[in-house]
Each structure stands twice: as structure tokens, then as C-alpha cells.
Amino acid sequence: MSDPLHLFDAYGVELEYMIVDAQSLDVRPIADLLLEKAAGEIISEVELGELAWSNELALHVIELKTNGPAASLDPLTDYFQQHVTQANEYLSSLGARLLPTAMHPWMDPHTVQLWPHDYNPIYQAYNRIFDCRGHGWANLQSVHLNLPFCGDDEFGRLHAAIRLIMPLLPALAASSPICDGKPSGFLDTRMEVYRTNSQRIPSLTAAIVPEPIYTEGDYQREIFEKMYADIEPHDPEGMLQYPFLNARGAIARFDRGAIEIRVLDIQECPAADLAILQAVVATLKALVSEKWTSFAEQQLVATMPLSQLFLETIRTADTTPITDGDLLRQFGYSARQRPTVAELWRHILAELGQTPAEESPLDVILTDGPLARRILQKAGHDLSHLQPVYSELAECLSQGAMFRM
Incomplete structure (x- = not known):
């Protein structure tokens, strides 16, 4: 048995991409065929050296992820870019390619096809309870960052830091401004639809920003037990009575000794995703080390102001003003003028x-x-240009280049 990982000893990174037609960019539900080309058979996950590929709920989505904990984020940009290239090579023979950004701009989510192979009963359970024919289930691609902890003290410190940084993340990562062929009014539409996709059972997502809970015992009592009780009448077979049912913006996986941050939209290329993750990790390290405020003070920050700011940043992202002086103090910001x-x-x-x-x-x-x-500025007022804009985004992913205005 390997030694437990402590704070920032390692990182788990997952990047999700849409599979689309190479010409029209319409979604193509062929993730199983892509995995078959990589593995020689249709399976849900294939290990390919430093990374692994796996399916998601929707058949047009593929996930590339670190193959186990990675000791450093530094080499991951190159690894992910190499695997994007490999996936595109396989897809080219099927007349398809990968498309970045967190939402497809014109897909009809009611036509979604769920992964039909192993794990399908779990996906069908979600579909029966929540109806996955909606953008909040069928049309959202994200980056997940998994960070380890060992014991209650490390969990508490990491959870406190993640709660504080969460409302700031859409300012860097928002990549989903268009839905149903038109601007949605949100720069991070993915999080707007995600936060309501389980509204039939509100305890699954709660306020997206997690509650101020800092021990495993409290988490078990206040989050897991409530979720499991709430889902039980809809899930008599108990198929969803597992930690993955938790849909908050950051979820504790005590079975893995990690917290998974789930609110980051996927970017135009791995270099952009990893740059954001480097900034997130550096900030979390500073918070955990009590650079600006003590752990005790961080624990006192309530959920409501964090959630309110999060709801504002998913709409206006980088330009969102911060008026909460208590939150600003957590980051050592003491100027009288309130920043964006x-x-x-x-x-x-x-x-x-x-x-x-x-x-x-x-x-x-x-x-x-x-x-x-940048997508909205490039598209302009004539949304007939969406296809060329997203073709350029697909090329950015292929080339590992930033999308510029």
C-alpha cells in the first residue's frame, strides 16, 4: 500500500472535449468509436502512458486525464497537447475532430445520446430522475483539478481555501457565452445550467460553493447523509448512493483522499488550462500557508456572500466588482477602492x-x-459567423494556440 499523499504532493487533472463533425462542427456521438481506435475494443477507459482517456455521460464527450496522480503540473501541457493530437488523428478517419470550450454553441441537448456501454445503468438512473436532455447534463465540458489531503487538518485547510477562491475562478476560466445559437447573457453559461440541473433534489448542488465544513465526520453527517436520504425515494436500487452523487463546485472524495474542483470551463488549448491551474494552485498554497489570514479566520467566511459573488462572476466574469471587504482581506487586498x-x-x-x-x-x-x-468579440453582432469562430477554436486546440481577437 502506497503512502498517503499530503497537500500539494500531487495533482489529478481532467480535460473534457466535444467530438464534432470535421466540417459542420455538429456534435458526433462517437466517443466509443474513438476509444475503440485507441484500445482496440470498446471500453470506458484506456491507459496511454502518462494520460488515460475515458467516456463521459454524453456519447459526444471524451475525457483526457492524468493516469494517476502527477507529481507536477509542469509537464502536463505537453502531455495533453500530444494526446489531443493523437485523438484528432484517430477522429480524422471518422470525419470528426475535437472541439474546445465548455458548451457547444448550437447543439440541441434533447438529441443527446448517453454512453450505451458499461456504467450505462448509472447514466440511465440519472436520466430517469433528472432528465438528461438539457444543457445542464448534455452540453457542458469542464476541467477538474484533484488535490490530495491526509487527515482532518489538511482537509479542513484545503476546503477552506477552495471555498474562498471558488467565486474568483470564472473570471479566468469562463468559456461558454453562447447557447442555442445566441449569447445567453452569461459568460459562464455552463455553470448557470449546471447549478440548476439537479434542482429536483437541491441538496446535491446546494449553493455550488460548499458549506463551511472542515472535518470528515461533519461532511458525512451534513452532506453525504442528507444527499443519500434525499435521493433514496427516487433511487430504490441504491445505484447513486455514492460520493460521486455530490454535485457541488468542489467535492470531497474521502475514499481517494482528495478534493475535486469542478467549476473551471475548458479552454481553447491545454496551455491555457494549465496556466489557469498553476495560478489556482499557487493561490491555494498561499491560503493554506496562512499568507494573508489565519485558518481560523478563513473558516468564518459564510457561504452566502461567496455564493452571491459566484453567481455574479458566472455572468460578468473578469469585470465583476468585489465589494465584500472581508473576502478581499483573505487575499491581502486592503485598498479603499474596490477591485474587479x-x-x-x-x-x-x-x-x-x-x-x-x-x-x-x-x-x-x-x-x-x-x-x-474573446469569443463574443470575435463573433460580433452577426451570429452567422459562429461556425467560422468555432472552427478557429478547433484549430487553436489542434495547434495548441491561444484564441486572439
Whole structure:
């Protein structure tokens, strides 16, 4: 049995992409055929060296992920880009390719096809209870970051830090401004539809920002037991009575000794995703080390103001003003003038000595805005240009390039 991983000893990263027609960019439900080309048979997961590929609920989505915990984020950009290239090579023979961004801009979610192979009974249970024919289930691609902990003290410190940073994340990562062929009014539409996809049983997502819970025992009593009780009348076979039922923006996996952050939209290329993850990890390390405030003070931050700011940042992302002085103090921001979330990110990175290099992926995001803003600016008022814009995004993914205005 391997030794337990402690805070920031390793990282698990998962990137989700749509499979689309190479010409029309309409979704193609052929993830099983892609996995068959990679593995020689239709299976739900194939290990390919440093990374693994696996299915998701929707048959047009493929997930690329670290094959076990990675000791460092540094080499992952190259690994993910190499696997994107490999996947596109397999897909080209099927007349398809990978498409980035967190939502397909014009797909009809009512036509979604669920993964029909192993694990299908679990997906069918979700479909029966929640009806997966909607954007909140059928049309959302994200980045998941898994961070380890060992014991209650490490869990509590990491959970407290993640709660504080969560409302700031859409300012960097929003990439889903268009839904049903038109702007939705949200730069992070994925999170807007995600937060309501389980509204039949509200305890699954709660306020997206997790509750101020800092021990495994409290988490078990206040989150897991309530969720399982609430789902039981709809799930008599007990197929969903597992930690994966938790749909908060960050979920504790005590069975794995990790917390998974789930609120990051997928970007135009792995270099952008990993740049965001590097900034997130650096900030979490500072919070956990009590650089600006103590763990005791961090624990006192209530869910409601964090959730309210999160709801604002999924709409306006980088330009969202922060008026909560208590939250700003958690990041060492004491100026009288209240910043936007983008300005707070620049402050944080400067405090950490990590001001991004000019023209680096993070500099592009902070200077030109998150990908969602750049998509809207490129598309302009004539939304008949959506297909060329998203073709350019597919090419950015293929080439590992940033999407520029």
C-alpha cells in the first residue's frame, strides 16, 4: 500500500472535449468509436502512458486525464497537447475532430445520446430522475483539478481555501457565452445550467460553493447523509448512493483522499488550462500557508456572500466588482477602492511573485479577458459567423494556440 499523499504532493487533472463533425462542427456521438481506435475494443477507459482517456455521460464527450496522480503540473501541457493530437488523428478517419470550450454553441441537448456501454445503468438512473436532455447534463465540458489531503487538518485547510477562491475562478476560466445559437447573457453559461440541473433534489448542488465544513465526520453527517436520504425515494436500487452523487463546485472524495474542483470551463488549448491551474494552485498554497489570514479566520467566511459573488462572476466574469471587504482581506487586498475580480487576480499574482510574462496564456486571459469574452468579440453582432469562430477554436486546440481577437 502506497503512502498517503499530503497537500500539494500531487495533482489529478481532467480535460473534457466535444467530438464534432470535421466540417459542420455538429456534435458526433462517437466517443466509443474513438476509444475503440485507441484500445482496440470498446471500453470506458484506456491507459496511454502518462494520460488515460475515458467516456463521459454524453456519447459526444471524451475525457483526457492524468493516469494517476502527477507529481507536477509542469509537464502536463505537453502531455495533453500530444494526446489531443493523437485523438484528432484517430477522429480524422471518422470525419470528426475535437472541439474546445465548455458548451457547444448550437447543439440541441434533447438529441443527446448517453454512453450505451458499461456504467450505462448509472447514466440511465440519472436520466430517469433528472432528465438528461438539457444543457445542464448534455452540453457542458469542464476541467477538474484533484488535490490530495491526509487527515482532518489538511482537509479542513484545503476546503477552506477552495471555498474562498471558488467565486474568483470564472473570471479566468469562463468559456461558454453562447447557447442555442445566441449569447445567453452569461459568460459562464455552463455553470448557470449546471447549478440548476439537479434542482429536483437541491441538496446535491446546494449553493455550488460548499458549506463551511472542515472535518470528515461533519461532511458525512451534513452532506453525504442528507444527499443519500434525499435521493433514496427516487433511487430504490441504491445505484447513486455514492460520493460521486455530490454535485457541488468542489467535492470531497474521502475514499481517494482528495478534493475535486469542478467549476473551471475548458479552454481553447491545454496551455491555457494549465496556466489557469498553476495560478489556482499557487493561490491555494498561499491560503493554506496562512499568507494573508489565519485558518481560523478563513473558516468564518459564510457561504452566502461567496455564493452571491459566484453567481455574479458566472455572468460578468473578469469585470465583476468585489465589494465584500472581508473576502478581499483573505487575499491581502486592503485598498479603499474596490477591485474587479480581474484586478484582484493581478494583485494575488503580484503578491505571489507570479506576474504572468507578456503574451503568456495567463497574460492573454488577464489582458484580453477570458475566452468567453474573446469569443463574443470575435463573433460580433452577426451570429452567422459562429461556425467560422468555432472552427478557429478547433484549430487553436489542434495547434495548441491561444484564441486572439
